[in-house]
Amino acid sequence: MTSLRPRRRTLLRAAPLALATGALTPVLASCTRASERLDAESNAVPEVDLSGIEEVPEISALVPADIRARGELVNGAALNYAPGEFVGSSGRAIGYDIDILAGIGAVLGLATRTEAAVFAQIIPAVGSTYDVGMSSFTVNEERLAAVDMVSYFQAGISYAVKAGNPYDIHPDDLCGKRVALQVGTYQEELSIERSQECRDQGLGGYDMLAYASNSDAATNVAGGKGDILMADSPVTAYAVARSRGTLEPIGEIEESALNGIVVSKDQPELAEAIRVAVQHLIDDGHMERILAAWGNEAGMIPTAEVNPQP
Known part of the structure; x- marks a missing residue:
């Protein structure tokens, strides 16, 4: 389902993102070991050696x-x-x-x-x-x-699913799917509109799982509670890179x-x-x-x- 609105990316930042600050905590006690590994790995923050960059x-x-x-x-x-x-x-x-x-x-x-x-x-x-x-x-x-x-x-906007895409999710067909995202973001705004488009066509709306942080959204997709993570592309890429193979990117970057x-x-x-x-x-x-x-x-x-x- 593709939005007809003008192309743009996230503008809202209502809640702090905790993806790499050690706050990637499972929402439910039933989260799997995969999501626990995602929590642990997200604590690792890269140290980039900039000593080779010299004044020109x-x-x-x-x-x-x-x-x-x-x-x-x-x-x-x-x-x-x-x-x-x-x-x-x-x-x-x-x-x-x-x-x-x-x-x-x-x-x-x-x-x-x-x-x-x-x-x-x-x-x-x-x-x-x-x-x-x-x-x-x-x-x-x-x-x-x-x-x-x-x-x-x-x-832009990008997506990730549990490794192997066990629920056969496609970003362009999310009607009735469990979409995990951060509350207060453009992704939430866009999902509300796309969900209504689904209902207007007689299909099930998005089952939106809105979390206080993108880190929680990523954790619960890795653990199987959510079908797909929807976030800014830098956030999604970082979540995938830190997931130790429990998440994989899917689809193209939008907007x-x-x-x-x-x-x-x-x-x-x-x-x-x-x-x-x-x-x-x-x-x-x-x-x-x-x-x-x-x-x-x-x-x-x-x-x-x-x-x-x-």
Whole structure:
């Protein structure tokens, strides 16, 4: 069942994602050993060695003088979106966005610092409180009217099922199926609409299993309580990578869109410096290495752009 709504990806972040913070806890005591293994494995957070990324003088020379003099690039991020950006057991910001930012900083000869922020308040504060906003922002026309955005990743909606797909689930035919997702997300909103479409056609609606976190949704699909996990593609990929073979991806990524690093329109030189730094990470293989460590190399893009077409 395919939605006819305009293509976009998750916008809502009502509940923190606990996929890699050790909070992947079974909802029911009857969950299988497969889901328990998923819980244990999800505690493993990759440590990406960034020591091989060095300053590139011709790129660092593009950094505006005031930021170069300060020696630090300050980022605002909503730290509730594993595996993009979240809080690790040490209390520090971690995730593939944080590692990519550190790589960008290394190329530019800058230290990087991420400050926790409310998602909706990041963009208005870029250019004053923060130099950049790197928090899994989807590139769209509304944002491009307000800020510059440097593309670095691509994401959408994706699915996973229990390994072997024992219930013979197909993402394009979920009427009457048990769809596990996180409450308060775009996936929940979309599932409600698609479920109504099923009923309008005289079919059974979705049996929606809405959990407080995507981690709980993933756990219960691995354990057989849910038929299919529906989540943002980075979240699904990370869940599969950490599942020790108890989950497998299925279907194509839907509503795929670019993610972008937010820069103030008053700082075009900084946007260009970041674009060139991102392209350097892509061309030298560092970007793929970082994303692969987080199970998200499928989100690689070949070319970084300032203000790409949404």
